[in-house]
Amino acid sequence: MLFGRRKSSPSPDPVAITDPGGAGSPPGSALGSIWNDRLGRWATRSLQILMVLALAGLTVWGLVQVKLVVIPVLIAIILAAAAAPLVAWLRRHGWPAMLATWVTLLGSLIVLGAVVTGIVFAVRNQWDELVLSASEGFDDLLGWAETLPIPIDQAQIDDARDAIVDFVTSAEFGTGALAGVSAAAEVVTGALLVVVVLFFLLKDGDRIWEFFLRPFQGERLERGRRIGVTSVKVLGGYVRGTAVVAFVDAAAIGIGLAVLQVPLALPLAVIVFLGAFIPLVGATVAGILAALVALVANGPIVALIVVAIVIAVNQLEGDLLQPVVMAQSLKLHPLVILVALTAGTILGGIIGAVLAVPITAVGWAIVKVWDHPDPSLDVRRRPGRRRRERSGALRDPEAVPSDSAGGTPVA
Numbered sequence: 001m002l003f004g005r006r007k008s009s010p011s012p013d014p015v016a017i018t019d020p021g022g023a024g025s026p027p028g029s030a031l032g033s034i035w036n037d038r039l040g041r042w043a044t045r046s047l048q049i050l051m052v053l054a055l056a057g058l059t060v061w062g063l064v065q066v067k068l069v070v071i072p073v074l075i076a077i078i079l080a081a082a083a084a085p086l087v088a089w090l091r092r093h094g095w096p097a098m099l100a101t102w103v104t105l106l107g108s109l110i111v112l113g114a115v116v117t118g119i120v121f122a123v124r125n126q127w128d129e130l131v132l133s134a135s136e137g138f139d140d141l142l143g144w145a146e147t148l149p150i151p152i153d154q155a156q157i158d159d160a161r162d163a164i165v166d167f168v169t170s171a172e173f174g175t176g177a178l179a180g181v182s183a184a185a186e187v188v189t190g191a192l193l194v195v196v197v198l199f200f201l202l203k204d205g206d207r208i209w210e211f212f213l214r215p216f217q218g219e220r221l222e223r224g225r226r227i228g229v230t231s232v233k234v235l236g237g238y239v240r241g242t243a244v245v246a247f248v249d250a251a252a253i254g255i256g257l258a259v260l261q262v263p264l265a266l267p268l269a270v271i272v273f274l275g276a277f278i279p280l281v282g283a284t285v286a287g288i289l290a291a292l293v294a295l296v297a298n299g300p301i302v303a304l305i306v307v308a309i310v311i312a313v314n315q316l317e318g319d320l321l322q323p324v325v326m327a328q329s330l331k332l333h334p335l336v337i338l339v340a341l342t343a344g345t346i347l348g349g350i351i352g353a354v355l356a357v358p359i360t361a362v363g364w365a366i367v368k369v370w371d372h373p374d375p376s377l378d379v380r381r382r383p384g385r386r387r388r389e390r391s392g393a394l395r396d397p398e399a400v401p402s403d404s405a406g407g408t409p410v411a
């Protein structure tokens with residue numbers, strides 16, 4: 001109709017006006033809004049971090065209480081990771097799983113037994129003389145330091161030396177060095193536990209890890225499998241590389257001491273070998289000990305030459321040897337190593353210091369694989385990505401198609 005009754009337009013819906021925290025708000029809404037601002041979110045996240053730290057501390061405390069079981073298991077895991085390539089090689093060449101496991105296990109025990117026996121016989125008869133020479137060298141060094149114009153408090157130095165001697169000769173040091181084992185029966189129990197756990201890890205390590213991955217599915221399951229592969233690779237590479245580095249360091253420094261006719265060259269070389277398993281600190285302590293013995297027996301000139309030899313060997317190790325033999329392991333920052341060594345020494349003594357760095361390296365490798373997998377560590381890549389790379393589908397993220405004037409980059 002041209003002239004008709006105009007229809008009225010529908011009125012808009014009324015807009016609800018909220019009054020947060022007002023009289024009409026439900027009880028507790030004002031309190032809830034406090035936790036929704038930036039400071040409240042920070043407080044919530046801080047509380048979560050504190051809870052995680054408390055749980056981690058409780059876990060560590062519980063593990064320390066049963067370290068008679070934990071430390072043998074950790075040692076078995078480390079040995080299994082180091083010996084895993086030999087088992088895999090034997091299986092690839094047609095050896096039955098049981099036979100490959102037994103051959104690897106017996107071979108590992110023979111090698112470890114020979115190393116321990118050699119260390120004991122090399123150090124046992126000359127240990128007292130070594131300690132006496134080191135103590136005399138320390139006294140000579142202090143006597144020379146007193147001639148310097150720098151004031152030295154002799155009482156504090158004597159107290160520090162007595163504290164070190166008391167710690168080394170105390171039951172606490174022995175307890176830490178033997179992983180909390182104070183009786184022969186416990187030593188045998190720990191050794192047997194290492195052998196049993198090592199056998200099952202060599203034989204059924206893959207199936208044991210798959211059992212722990214049963215709760216995971218999909219991408220999490222794949223990440224869990226990559227974590228297993230990466231952990232064995234990093235841990236085994238660290239152990240094998242450290243053993244090679246320790247042998248080379250001990251041989252080089254031992255030969256240098258023998259050429260200089262420094263007494264106790266063999267025990268000092270053994271200490272260098274053992275000290276190499278404690279990064280940063282071990283090589284330094286072994287070098288100082290060798291220099292002190294040389295200072296007493298051969299004079300300051302030979303002692304300075306020994307220090308130069310130790311420094312040169314350590315530099316060659318860090319610049320040439322470690323990048324080659326430890327390429328499969330992660331390189332940790334020195335600060336991380338020092339913190340790990342301190343924590344390991346407090347919790348487990350000497351063995352804790354030895355185990356701290358490889359455990360830290362494996363933990364960091366797990367974090368990298370879980371959050372952002374590193375292609376250099378992840379030996380298995382996704383089949384889809386591999387196919388796309390072969391077909392050339394993956395392009396430079398910064399590249400722009402030639403047929404578009406200003407399009408978005410093509411990934």
